Amino acid sequence: MKALAVHLLAAASLLLQVLPTAAHAQARSLVHDGEKRRYIVYTPSSYPSDSTRRYPVVLNFHGGGMTMAEQMLYTGMNQVADAEGFIVVYPQGVQQDWNVGFGTSYGEGTDDVGFIEAVLDQLQREYRVDRGRIYATGLSRGGFFCQRLAAELSHRIAAVASVGGPLPVPVVERQAPRGALFPVGVMLVHGTADLVVAYGGKPGAYLSAPDSYQYWARRNGVFDAGAAAPRIDAELADGTSATLRQARRGPVSVALVTIEDGGHTWAGADPFNVGLSIGRTPQDLDVNAVIWQFLARHSR
Numbered sequence: 001m002k003a004l005a006v007h008l009l010a011a012a013s014l015l016l017q018v019l020p021t022a023a024h025a026q027a028r029s030l031v032h033d034g035e036k037r038r039y040i041v042y043t044p045s046s047y048p049s050d051s052t053r054r055y056p057v058v059l060n061f062h063g064g065g066m067t068m069a070e071q072m073l074y075t076g077m078n079q080v081a082d083a084e085g086f087i088v089v090y091p092q093g094v095q096q097d098w099n100v101g102f103g104t105s106y107g108e109g110t111d112d113v114g115f116i117e118a119v120l121d122q123l124q125r126e127y128r129v130d131r132g133r134i135y136a137t138g139l140s141r142g143g144f145f146c147q148r149l150a151a152e153l154s155h156r157i158a159a160v161a162s163v164g165g166p167l168p169v170p171v172v173e174r175q176a177p178r179g180a181l182f183p184v185g186v187m188l189v190h191g192t193a194d195l196v197v198a199y200g201g202k203p204g205a206y207l208s209a210p211d212s213y214q215y216w217a218r219r220n221g222v223f224d225a226g227a228a229a230p231r232i233d234a235e236l237a238d239g240t241s242a243t244l245r246q247a248r249r250g251p252v253s254v255a256l257v258t259i260e261d262g263g264h265t266w267a268g269a270d271p272f273n274v275g276l277s278i279g280r281t282p283q284d285l286d287v288n289a290v291i292w293q294f295l296a297r298h299s300r
Contacts, residue, residue, distance in 0.1 A: 117156070
């Protein structure tokens with residue numbers, strides 16, 4: 001993700017300068033484990049005028065080497081938040097990373113899970129939050145981390161959507177195989193031509209995208225009948241195509257969006273912001289809309 005971060009750096013620096021005066025984005029902080037941790041809160045345009053409404057929250061995690069401002073700029077999720085009425089939170093990882101269980105110590109590394117619990121506590125005190133509709137999404141290392149949260153904070157998080165980040169092996173090793181304390185919706189979005197995080201997995205680090213899908217289906221007691229995955233869009237103009245594989249049990253879903261020939265990118269994002277070495281970014285697929293439609297079906 002370093003190439004992407006380089007392309008976003010100048011724009012993100014400008015964005016940080018204007019954050020204090022932005023109408024709906026606020027830079028916030030708290031102290032966790034003796035360290036100042038930061039995050040951005042974006043409230044939708046309807047928030048100031050609707051004082052009785054409780055709003056869903058989407059935690060949106062940056063990739064490795066990126067910042068919270070770069071993730072906000074790159075994904076463009078604030079536009080969907082305005083249209084659909086939800087709060088977006090962009091946390092900042094220590095040294096621009098998340099403790100996903102590999103590349104750092106699962107138990108002894110940075111307590112990012114505790115940090116997110118502290119963020120949620122602060123949000124619930126200071127914002128009109130719908131506690132039953134807390135979600136998470138993220139790119140790359142941020143996507144890996146979403147799935148750790150799904151495993152460890154299933155009592156607070158209703159659903160997650162991981163882009164370019166399958167399930168970390170250490171999360172599997174530390175969780176009981178017979179199901180989560182609470183079922184949690186999980187969507188995986190992954191390009192088959194991803195050269196940064198392989199669609200087919202990496203031994204000892206993370207499962208393949210299809211195996212991640214099967215793991216979450218078993219964990220949630222959701223069974224896939226094995227039907228062919230339908231396209232969720234016509235063949236895209238750049239030669240990629242997207243298919244959706246999904247299994248449901250009651251209100252809980254597990255889904256895998258496979259982007260044929262897609263790269264390590266956020267589909268629908270401005271290609272100007274994409275590093276040259278991370279592959280194609282489909283422009284005809286709005287992954288923000290796909291993610292929100294999935295998340296919004298779930299509640300705790």
